[in-house]
Amino acid sequence: MPSMLDAVVVGxxxxxxxxxxxxxxxxxxxxxxxARDTVGxxxxxxxxTLPGFRHDPCSAAHPLAVNSPAFRELPLDRYxxxxxxxxxxxxxxxxxxxxxxxxxxxxxxxxxxxPRDAGAYRRLVEPFLPKWDTLVRDFMSLPLTxxxxxxxxxxxxxxxxxxxSTWLTRRFxxxxxxxxxxxxxxxxxxxxxxxxxxxxxxVFALAAxxxxxxxARGGSQAISDALAAYLKDLGGAVHTDYEVKRxxxxxxxxxxVFDTSPTALARIAGFGGHYANYxxxxxxxxxxxxxxxxxxxxxxxxRAAGTVQIGADSGEIGVALRAASREGRAxxxxxxxxxQPGVADPTRAPAGRHVFWxxxxxxxGWTGDLTDAMERQLERYxxxxxxxxxxxxxxxxxxxxxxxxxxxxxxxxxGAVSGLQLLLRPKLSAFxxxxxxxxxxxxxxxTPPGPGVHGMSGHNAAKAVWRRLRQT
Numbered sequence: 001m002p003s004m005l006d007a008v009v010v011g012x013x014x015x016x017x018x019x020x021x022x023x024x025x026x027x028x029x030x031x032x033x034x035a036r037d038t039v040g041x042x043x044x045x046x047x048x049t050l051p052g053f054r055h056d057p058c059s060a061a062h063p064l065a066v067n068s069p070a071f072r073e074l075p076l077d078r079y080x081x082x083x084x085x086x087x088x089x090x091x092x093x094x095x096x097x098x099x100x101x102x103x104x105x106x107x108x109x110x111x112x113x114x115p116r117d118a119g120a121y122r123r124l125v126e127p128f129l130p131k132w133d134t135l136v137r138d139f140m141s142l143p144l145t146x147x148x149x150x151x152x153x154x155x156x157x158x159x160x161x162x163x164x165s166t167w168l169t170r171r172f173x174x175x176x177x178x179x180x181x182x183x184x185x186x187x188x189x190x191x192x193x194x195x196x197x198x199x200x201x202x203v204f205a206l207a208a209x210x211x212x213x214x215x216a217r218g219g220s221q222a223i224s225d226a227l228a229a230y231l232k233d234l235g236g237a238v239h240t241d242y243e244v245k246r247x248x249x250x251x252x253x254x255x256x257v258f259d260t261s262p263t264a265l266a267r268i269a270g271f272g273g274h275y276a277n278y279x280x281x282x283x284x285x286x287x288x289x290x291x292x293x294x295x296x297x298x299x300x301x302x303r304a305a306g307t308v309q310i311g312a313d314s315g316e317i318g319v320a321l322r323a324a325s326r327e328g329r330a331x332x333x334x335x336x337x338x339x340q341p342g343v344a345d346p347t348r349a350p351a352g353r354h355v356f357w358x359x360x361x362x363x364x365g366w367t368g369d370l371t372d373a374m375e376r377q378l379e380r381y382x383x384x385x386x387x388x389x390x391x392x393x394x395x396x397x398x399x400x401x402x403x404x405x406x407x408x409x410x411x412x413x414x415g416a417v418s419g420l421q422l423l424l425r426p427k428l429s430a431f432x433x434x435x436x437x438x439x440x441x442x443x444x445x446x447t448p449p450g451p452g453v454h455g456m457s458g459h460n461a462a463k464a465v466w467r468r469l470r471q472t
Contacts, residue, residue, distance in 0.1 A: 003252065004252050004253065004254065005029045005030065005031055005251060005252065005253040005254070006023065006028035006029045006030065006253065006254050006255065006469055007020070007023050007028055007029070007030045007031075007253055007254065007255045007256070007257060007465060007469070008030075008031050008032075008033065008250050008251060008253040008255070008256050008257070009023075009030065009031070009032040009033070009256075009257045009258075009259065009443075010032075010033050010244050010250070010256065010257070010258045010259065010260060010268075011033075011034065011035075011041065011258060011259030011260050011406070011444065012032055012033075012034035012036075012039035012040065012041060012224070012228070012238065012240070012259070013040065013041020013042055013043070013224075013259050013404075013406065013444070014041060014042065014043050014065075014223065014224065014227070014453045014454070014455045014458070015041075015259045015443045015444055015445065015455055015456075015457045015458035015461070016032060016034075016041070016257070016258075016259030016443060016444075016458060017032070017039060017224060017227035017228060017231065017455070017458065018070050018071075018227060018455030018456075018458030018459050018462070019257050019259070019443045019458035019459070019461050019462045019465070020032045020231050020236055020257075020458075021074065021227055021230055021231050021234065021236070022070075022458070022459055022462035022463075022466075023257075023462050023465060023466060024231055024234035024235060024236040025234060026466055028466065028469060029235070029236075030231070030234075030235075030236040030237070031236065031237040031238075031239065031251065031253075032231065032236060032237065032238050032239065033239045033242045033244055033250065034238070034239065034240045034241075034242065035241070035242065035243040035244070035405070036240065036241070037240050037241050038221075038224075038240060039224045039225070039227075039228045039238065039240065040220075040221055040224040040225075041058075041224070041259065041404060041406065042058040042059050042220075042404065042406075042412065042453060043056075043058070043059050043220040043221065043223045043224045043453050044056065044057050044058065044219075044220060044221050044224065045057075045218065045219025045220055045221035045222070046221075048288045048393040049288060049289070049290040049355075049390070049391035049392065049393050050290045050390060050391050052349060052350045052353075053290040053348070053349050053350070053353070053355050053391075054218065054219050054347075054348045054349070054355065055219075055288040055348075055355050055357065055393070056219055056220040056221075056339075056341070056357060057286075057288070057395070057403065058220075058286075058400075058404070058412060059220050059452075059453045060215060060220060060339035060341060060357050061089075061090075061213045061214070061215055061306050061307045061339045061341075062083075062213070062214055062215065062216065062220070062223070062453055063089070063204060063207040063208060063211075063212070063213040063214075064207060064452040064453060064454040065216075065223060065452075065453045065454055065455075066083055066207075066211045066212065066213075066214050067132075067136055067207045067210060067211050067454075068140070068454040068455055068456060069133075069136060069137040069140060069141070069456065069459070070454065070455040070456050070458070070459035071223075071454070071455055074227075074230060075230065076223070076226040076227065076230065077226075078230075079225070079226035079227075079229040079230050080222055080225065080226055080229070081216060081217075081222050081223055081226040082216070082217040082222070083212075083214035083215075083216065083217075084214055084215055084216070084217050084344040084345045085104075085212045085213075085214045085306075085344055086213075086214075086215075086304060086305055086306030086343040086344040087304035087305070087343070088101050088102075088103055088301055088304045088305040088306070089102050089103065089104065089208040089212045089213035089305065089306060089307065090102040090208065090213055090305055090306070090307040090308070090309065091299065091301040091302040091304070091305035091307075091308050091309075092179060092180040092183055092308070092309040092310075092311075093297060093298065093299035093301070093302045093308065093310070093381045094176070094179075094299070094312070095312055095380060095381070097298040097299055098299060099112070099299035099300075099301040099302055100112040100113055100176045100177065100179070100180045101301050101305070102180065102184075102204075102205060102208045102213075103208070103209075104208065104209060104212055105209075106121075106122060106125055106126060106129070106209055107122075109121065109205075109208075109209070110122050112176070112301075113172070113174065113176045113177040113180075114174050114176055114177075116173045116174050117172045117173055117174050117176070117177040120171045120172055120173075120177070121172075121177060123171075124160070124168075124171065124202070125202070125205055125206060125209060127156070128153070128156075128157060128202075128206055129206065129209055129210065131150060131153045132206055132209075132210045133210075134149050134150045134153065135150065135153050135154065135157060135206075136203075136206075136207075136210075137149065138150060138151075138153075138154045139154065139157065139199075139203070139449065140448075140449040140454065140456040141449075141456070141460060157199065157202070158199070160198060160199075160202065161196060161198045161199025161200075161202050161203075162195065162196050162198070162199060163195075163196075163198055164192065164193040164194055164195065164197050164198060165181065165182065165185045165192050165193075165194075165197040165198045165200070165201050166192050166193045166197075167198065168181070168198035168201070168202070169181050169182070169314070175313050175314065178313075178314040179311060179312075179313050179314045179317065180309070181201045181205075181314075182201075182311070182314040182317045182318065183309035183311055183317060183335065183337075184200065184201035184204040184205060184309075185197045185198075185200050185201045186309075186311075186317055186320075186321055186335050186337070186361075187200070187204060187337060188200050188413060188417040188422075188450070188451060189281050189282050189284075189321070189324070189325065189361055189411075189413060189417060190281075190321070190325075190417045190418045190422065191318070191321050191322060191325055191326065191418060192314070192317070192318045192321060194418045194419065194422065195418075195419060195420065195422060195423075196422050196423060197422075200417075200422075213306055213307055214306070214344065215306060215339070215341045215344050215345050217345055217347065218345070218347055218348075219341075219348065220453070223453060227455075244268060245268065246268055246270075247268060247269055247270075247440075253439075254439065254469055254472065255439050255440075255441065255465050255468060255469060256269075256439060256440045256441070257441045257442075257443050257461060257462075257465055258440070258441065258442050258443065258444065259406075259443050259444045259458065260405065260406060260442070260444055261405065261406045261408050261414055261415075261444065261446060262275035262278045262415070262426040262442065262446050263275065263278070263408055264405055264406075265435070265440075265442055269435065269437060269440050271435065271436055271437075274427075274435070274436055275426055275427065277427075278415060278421075278425075278426050278427070278446070279415065279416040279421055280364055280408045280409050280411045280414075280415055280416060281325060281364065281411045281413055281415065281416030281417060281418065282321075282324040282325045282361045282362060282363060282364055282410075282411065283324075283361075283362050283363065283364050283365060283366055283396070283397030283400065283407075283409050283410025283411055283412075284359040284360065284361055284362065284397070284400065284410055284412055285330075285334075285359060285360050285361075285362050285366070285368075285369075285370035285371075285374070285394070285395070285396045285397070285410075286357070286358070286359040286394070286395045286396075286400065287357075287358050287359070287371060287374060287392050287393070287394050287395075288355065288356075288357055288392065288393045288395075289355065289356040289357070289358070289389055289390075289391070289392050290349070290353065290354075290355060290389070290390040290391040290392070291349075291353060291354040291355070291356050291388040291389060291390060292352075292353060292388050292389075292390050293352065293353070293354065293388055294340070294342070294343075294354055294388075295308075295338075295340055295354070295356055295378075295382050295385060295388070296382045296383065296384045296385060296388065297381060297382045298381060298382065298383065299381070302381070302382075303343075304343065305340075305343065306339060306340065306341070306343050306344055307337070307338070307339050308338045308339075308340065308381075309335075309336070309337060309338075310335065310336035310337075310338060310358075310377050310378065310380075310381060311335040311336070312333070312380075316333055316335070317335045319331065319333070320333060320334050320335040320360070320361060321335065321361060323361075324361035324362050324363055325361070325363075325416075325418070328363045329363065330360075330362045330363065330366060330368055330370055330373070331360070331361070331362075331373075332373065333373070333377060334360030334361065334362075334370060334373055334374055334377060335360065335361065336358050336359065336360050336374060336377055336378070337358070337359055338356065338357060338358040338378075339356075339357040339358075340354060340355075340356050340357075341355060341357075342354040342355060353390070358374060358378070360373070360374050360377075362396070362397065362410070364397065364408075364409035364410060364411055365397050365398070365409040365410065366396060366397050366410065367396065367397070367398060368396070369394070369396070370396070371392070371394055396410065397409050397410020397411075398410070400412065406444060406445070412451070413445060413450065413451035414444055414445040414446045414451060415445070415446045415450075415451075417450060417451060422450070423448070424448075425446055425447060425448060425450065426442065426446045426447060431464065432447045432448055433447055433460060433461040433464040433465075434464060438468070439468075441461050441464060441465055442461065443457050443458045443460075443461030443462070444457060445457055447460070447461065448460065
């Protein structure tokens with residue numbers, strides 16, 4: 001290791017790995033330090049239940065990763081990353097045994113909403129799809145890390161997406177479309193009437209139509225391992241089992257980049273109350289299942305989908321979100337996001353068996369058990385589900401925070417995705433990756449564009465770092 005590195009990165013989640021790769025690609029000397037014994041952060045794969053069952057403890061389906069401008073520029077396929085696509089990216093079943101779908105095809109998606117809303121959906125998404133690659137780069141590069149390549153389309157997207165999602169869904173006449181769209185917004189655990197929640201739902205829908213919601217062959221760990229392998233080939237060093245408690249624990253460097261929560265960064269760097277007003281959002285209660293066969297969904301579309309949303313209607317979803325985020329209680333009928341990787345990747349479990357992943361929203365730091373409420377919801381749409389369970393591994397907010405220090409209080413978004421903090425995080429600043437110390441930067445999901453496995457927070461932060469390094 002050189003006596004003085006150009007950059008040290010703390011935290012080997014997707015953003016920390018991407019920041020390190022981007023700096024190494026530009027010829028800077030980089031070392032990365034991770035407290036756990038493997039890289040990955042929110043993109044890991046482990047045998048949580050039984051031998052041979054490979055579970056993703058956090059992220060599992062990857063609409064943002066496969067569409068990420070940062071990842072698409074990197075040769076990750078050469079390092080073992082392979083995307084596998086289910087027949088249907090996402091399905092939302094209803095109590096009557098039918099389902100709406102989010103398909104690669106706009107027409108198939110629109111048809112699943114029924115004739116009264118098919119045209120409205122087409123008019124919503126079709127103007128943006130031909131310009132998706134430019135739009136997603138502009139959207140995910142904000143704020144001032146790059147000038148928009150297509151400011152007209154970005155402005156048009158903002159006019160549609162900046163209002164609350166409840167405004168956007170007024171264009172739908174029936175509940176099927178409203179419910180599916182409400183579920184899309186709930187992926188970021190934001191109340192449905194929050195600022196820019198329309199943009200959240202629209203991004204997930206456009207991502208599915210553009211490139212789908214795939215899983216990574218073998219598990220989400222493949223994303224992190226590919227980034228780490230590429231970093232090593234570029235000359236970067238990766239150190240695991242190395243917990244950083246203060247800046248003095250790190251080697252001398254011209255810049256330090258933190259893929260951590262703002263709380264942890266303030267503690268390590270001695271920033272006092274600099275991030276005292278940063279808010280953390282609801283936690284999640286997650287269950288990983290080993291099943292003796294596929295989930296027995298009543299709706300045929302759900303059996304072919306990689307991701308399945310569970311919520312009877314937009315009203316039930318809204319009540320569940322409000323309970324967890326505003327009322328400080330666990331919902332009686334939790335909205336569930338579930339992923340069944342085996343639909344596309346049979347390598348995740350022994351022959352004929354399946355892994356299954358589900359979580360519901362709960363208050364930050366909640367210490368209860370949501371297992372029974374979640375499984376009652378699953379039984380509504382997949383009667384006999386409990387009979388398929390071979391083993392389960394549960395993790396509430398305390399367990400999630402213990403596994404990943406960025407998930408403060410079980411908040412897998414590393415900060416509330418609501419109000420101005422959806423767009424301006426971790427502080428009100430045109431330069432969110434900078435900190436009070438000119439050589440210290442933050443690149444976690446607490447910075448724009450926010451949560452998800454896409455690496456763009458790391459990519460954007462790396463730009464700020466290399467500009468400083470070139471200046472000095």
